[in-house]
Amino acid sequence: MNPEEISTELVRWDRREFLRRLDDVLRVYVTAMGYSPGLIGSRRGFVAGHAQRDDFRAVATIEPATGRLVGIGYGYHSGPGQWWHEQVRAGLDRPAARYWLSDCFELVELHVMPYAQGHGLGEAQLRALLDGVKATSVLLSTPEGDTRAWRLYRRLGFVDVLRNYLFPGDARPFGVLGRLLPFDSPPPSASA
Numbered sequence: 001m002n003p004e005e006i007s008t009e010l011v012r013w014d015r016r017e018f019l020r021r022l023d024d025v026l027r028v029y030v031t032a033m034g035y036s037p038g039l040i041g042s043r044r045g046f047v048a049g050h051a052q053r054d055d056f057r058a059v060a061t062i063e064p065a066t067g068r069l070v071g072i073g074y075g076y077h078s079g080p081g082q083w084w085h086e087q088v089r090a091g092l093d094r095p096a097a098r099y100w101l102s103d104c105f106e107l108v109e110l111h112v113m114p115y116a117q118g119h120g121l122g123e124a125q126l127r128a129l130l131d132g133v134k135a136t137s138v139l140l141s142t143p144e145g146d147t148r149a150w151r152l153y154r155r156l157g158f159v160d161v162l163r164n165y166l167f168p169g170d171a172r173p174f175g176v177l178g179r180l181l182p183f184d185s186p187p188p189s190a191s192a
């Protein structure tokens, strides 16, 4: 489908709506990342658990006419005891951990369906997701490489926190990127 032909709307989802659309969320995730659809079943429980965490927030790009999910972004307050939080902490010295992790929002997933990428939807999702977050920093991890995701994060001022970092159970090196909050500018238009 040509993205010029679709109109989209950026909406906020509460926990309930996110969980109601969980299969769609997981489909967008595996499709955007190029993962096997077989991963959906094993990720479902983890992602449902994320929706229960403090300051969980989610934004979705949908096609208003059909309700079809085009993109998703979500995150929550990052806290001690959470797997990702502890993995990142283990890679940092104490001052860096205090700086980045003491009041941190974790951007967990940000995805746009491949047919709709390259039109600003991902940036709009990211800005809307972080708009109003009270934490002093936002952190994320993304596979190393010259990707659209890296260009987006760099464009929006994310800096290196850890590079070529290995998380247990994944052979790929990751970059952990961070940015202080808030963003200064308001979210741009979400129309493709």
Ligand SMILES: CC(C)(COP(=O)(O)OP(=O)(O)OC[C@H]1O[C@@H](n2cnc3c(N)ncnc32)[C@H](O)[C@@H]1OP(=O)(O)O)[C@@H](O)C(=O)NCCC(=O)NCCS
Binding pocket: 032, 033, 109, 110, 111, 112, 113, 116, 117, 118, 119, 120, 121, 122, 123, 124, 140, 141, 142, 143, 147, 148, 149, 151, 152
């Ligand atoms: C990363 C991702 C969410 C970004 O979403 P997106 O909608 O493609 O990204 P953007 O909003 O930044 O737009 C991307 C490009 O469109 C361009 N663009 C932005 N607004 C535009 C507009 N109104 N018209 C035309 N082009 C535009 C940007 O300049 C950018 O160009 P670049 O990729 O050459 O730098 C998406 O590409 C994706 O899902 N990737 C695969 C999954 C992934 O890696 N997720 C992140 C894991 S941490």
